[in-house]
Amino acid sequence: MLDQDIKKIIYSKEDIAKKTAELGQVLGEKYQGVNPLVVGILKGAVPFMADIVRSMNIPLEMDFMDVSSYGTGTVSSGEVKILKDLDTNVEGRDILIVEDIIDSGQTLKYLVELFKYRKAKSVQIVTLLDKVEGRLVDIKADYVGFNVPNEFVVGYGLDYAEAYRNLPYVGVLKPEIYETANE
Ligand SMILES: O=P(O)(O)OC[C@H]1O[C@H](OP(=O)(O)OP(=O)(O)O)[C@H](O)[C@@H]1O
Ligand code: HPA
Ligand SMILES: [Mg+2]
Numbered sequence: 790m791l792d793q794d795i796k797k798i799i800y801s802k803e804d805i806a807k808k809t810a811e812l813g814q815v816l817g818e819k820y821q822g823v824n825p826l827v828v829g830i831l832k833g834a835v836p837f838m839a840d841i842v843r844s845m846n847i848p849l850e851m852d853f854m855d856v857s858s859y860g861t862g863t864v865s866s867g868e869v870k871i872l873k874d875l876d877t878n879v880e881g882r883d884i885l886i887v888e889d890i891i892d893s894g895q896t897l898k899y900l901v902e903l904f905k906y907r908k909a910k911s912v913q914i915v916t917l918l919d920k921v922e923g924r925l926v927d928i929k930a931d932y933v934g935f936n937v938p939n940e941f942v943v944g945y946g947l948d949y950a951e952a953y954r955n956l957p958y959v960g961v962l963k964p965e966i967y968e969t970a971n972e
Pocket of ligand 3: 947948
């Protein structure tokens, strides 16, 4: 079973449900009356996006962008590629970017600059996990679920080589899983 590859659970299904409800409540109040464009970053943000928007009890629009810099490994290539762009024009819009994790910060730095260049009225970030020790560029989220330790984590959207996204919790993979893959 998928569970057998996990060394330890860091945030349980219940921890995540409580946190997304709290964040959604705060964001619903913050974005009341402005019809924000909530942008989920594929594919990792899908479970978090689905939970957070259902806790925001206000009119909003959703769109998705697919960017990737990790490929099948555990280290960012540093090069952010757009695999799917937004369908929506962001000019004059209040944008809330939804991410599963900020690690090196390269993905979000790129996106924030892109949306500002496209003349968004405001750009804010909500991330479930913030791995501050991973940071290589200067970027901060406006809303953070949990500060995660400097380990490669999987589950609740986060993958290793595209697997484990469907775990309902966030956990640390047993090191032998990626060590054998690198041999
Ligand atoms: O701060 P960074 O070092 O840029 O890392 C964070 C980004 O990396 C992951 O995406 P990935 O590129 O693996 O795509 P995925 O969501 O499809 O897994 C994650 O979902 C974030 O988008
Ligand atoms: O710790 C991580 N796990 C999965 N994907 C990631 N992308 C950046 N950091 C991580
Ligand atoms: Mg990934």
